[in-house]
Amino acid sequence: LVSRMHEEWVHTKDNARAVRVGLAETSRVINSAALIMVCVFLAFVLSGDYGAAMAGVGLAAAVALDAFILRTALVPAAMHLLGRANWWLPAGLEKRLPHLAVEPREEAVETVPEGPSSVIHGFIRTADGEPVEGTAVTLLSRGGRQLDRVTSLADGSYIVAVPGPGTYLLAATASGLGSRARHVVVGEGPLVYDVELAEGEVDAVN
Numbered sequence: 001l002v003s004r005m006h007e008e009w010v011h012t013k014d015n016a017r018a019v020r021v022g023l024a025e026t027s028r029v030i031n032s033a034a035l036i037m038v039c040v041f042l043a044f045v046l047s048g049d050y051g052a053a054m055a056g057v058g059l060a061a062a063v064a065l066d067a068f069i070l071r072t073a074l075v076p077a078a079m080h081l082l083g084r085a086n087w088w089l090p091a092g093l094e095k096r097l098p099h100l101a102v103e104p105r106e107e108a109v110e111t112v113p114e115g116p117s118s119v120i121h122g123f124i125r126t127a128d129g130e131p132v133e134g135t136a137v138t139l140l141s142r143g144g145r146q147l148d149r150v151t152s153l154a155d156g157s158y159i160v161a162v163p164g165p166g167t168y169l170l171a172a173t174a175s176g177l178g179s180r181a182r183h184v185v186v187g188e189g190p191l192v193y194d195v196e197l198a199e200g201e202v203d204a205v206n
Contacts, residue, residue, distance in 0.1 A: 001026045015083050023076045034067030118186055121159040122194040124152045131156025135174040162186050
């Protein structure tokens with residue numbers, strides 16, 4: 001019971017959860033074992049020997065008291081009230097005692113968030129070569145799901161994240177300059193793709 005609680009405490013550092021999980025996962029084993037032992041000791045009563053019968057009744061009562069009152073009621077209640085103090089050890093003693101556990105100590109693994117597999121970048125310009133600021137650039141999957149959406153900067157530059165190689169739909173829309181959409185094929189590396197917008201133009205997908 002307490003070993004399972006300690007195992008959960010090591011993983012979560014949550015005493016209430018450790019007590020709850022330890023009791024839930026071991027109480028059936030404890031109660032089943034206690035019932036078997038109680039039945040065996042009570043069978044001594046049928047032996048016809050007065051001494052054996054008295055010993056059987058005493059042992060059965062002791063096991064029942066230990067399993068159903070002490071282990072599954074008083075111990076969990078006391079450990080819940082004590083909180084983190086259950087697992088406190090003096091620093092010197094903790095260093096001297098050997099680490100005994102079924103599982104090895106878990107070492108913290110530094111996780112590095114994964115970035116996009118690739119990118120599409122370029123410039124949004126007019127037919128005269130002027131940069132267009134504030135253009136909404138949207139990357140869509142072939143099924144029409146939006147993958148990324150950015151706004152072009154003052155120099156007309158943009159960059160959208162791509163989850164991986166494949167064919168995507170890149171759409172650029174600017175107020176007063178219409179919109180343009182194109183299918184683009186992205187390989188393993190970044191793709192440079194410039195977009196030219198004309199006033200009032202709405203370009204179909206190619």
